[in-house]
Amino acid sequence: MAEQISIFTLNGFSEDPLFEKIVQLQVGEHVIIQNFKVARTNKFYEIQNDEIHECFHNPQECCNYIDRNLN
Secondary structure (H helix, E strand, O other): OOOOOOHHHHHOHHHOHHHHHHHOOOOOOEEEEOOEEEEEOOOOEEEEOOOOEEEEOOHHHHHHHHHHHOO
């Protein structure tokens, strides 16, 4: 079975609006992306909703997680 890839995988993250929203977060800020709250702390990018709470060291890992889990 072929794996589905995002157009942004081909063009790079610099053109991905989701990545741009995440990378622009300042410490203490958050943004809501569908059912995820994405927050920036001193050390992590945190994703949370009623079912999950995940932490990532960089915006690319955070973006990849959201991209895989969007409905």
